[in-house]
Amino acid sequence: MDAKISTQKSIGTKHSILDKTLEIIRGKWRLHIIYQIGTEVRRYGELRRMIPQVSEKVLIQELKSLMNLGVIEKKIYNEVPPRVEYALTSKGRQVLPILLKLTTVGEVFLK
Amino acid sequence: MDAKISTQKSIGTKHSILDKTLEIIRGKWRLHIIYQIGTEVRRYGELRRMIPQVSEKVLIQELKSLMNLGVIEKKIYNEVPPRVEYALTSKGRQVLPILLKLTTVGEVFLK
């Protein structure tokens, strides 16, 4: 029985993996943001225009969180007016296909 | 340009599809619950024991929401003490593989 446990992930580990996933995708705007940055590098203002329902404050707040989680990264150009670009990190690019497939969930349940 | 739009989903549609997805998976416990019911039919008490961190109230509340969304269904047996079993609907079973793959997101970002 101990052998069985050692060959698979413990419940605790599975739990924390799921929680880490939720940390990333939970929240009203995270997936919207990731979807927009996923295809190509985006400036802050672009994102605002592409997801107009989100407030400025929350958009920046979520971009920060996604950066802290290592999903996206930002590049600041020393120009005036300022210019900032957001892109997926390599880890972000790694999980993008899975996240994109999530739309099929919505498709199934909208029918 | 109109032709282009008619051959692909409009932004509005994509948006509502994503929102429907989020309606299902957002929330602290939804995925935990789906993961447990996914493999086999579960009684309420079983779920409580398998996800001990969730409170009774919230577990029932989330089960109800998932039922209203058409993800799970419940079967009540006329016994005393009562017996209730929860199972995925066919739509639920349809999207389970995608939802299970979400753990790889957590795996990538835990490293």
Place this chain on the structure above:
DNA sequence: TTTTTTACTAACCTCTTGGTAAGTAAGTCG
């Protein structure tokens, strides 16, 4: 000189989500 642009920050407030604690029905078991 005033306005515009871009990417923010800060104060404040509301609404939603989730948690706690207690209670209920209706039989079985000791």
Place this chain on the structure above:
DNA sequence: CGACTTACTTACCAAGAGGTTAGTAAAAAA
């Protein structure tokens, strides 16, 4: 009879998520 079991409900609260509004820097354009 009283305790136990299961699947709930209800009332009340605390925390968190998200929204609104106003303000900032710094240069270029009108």
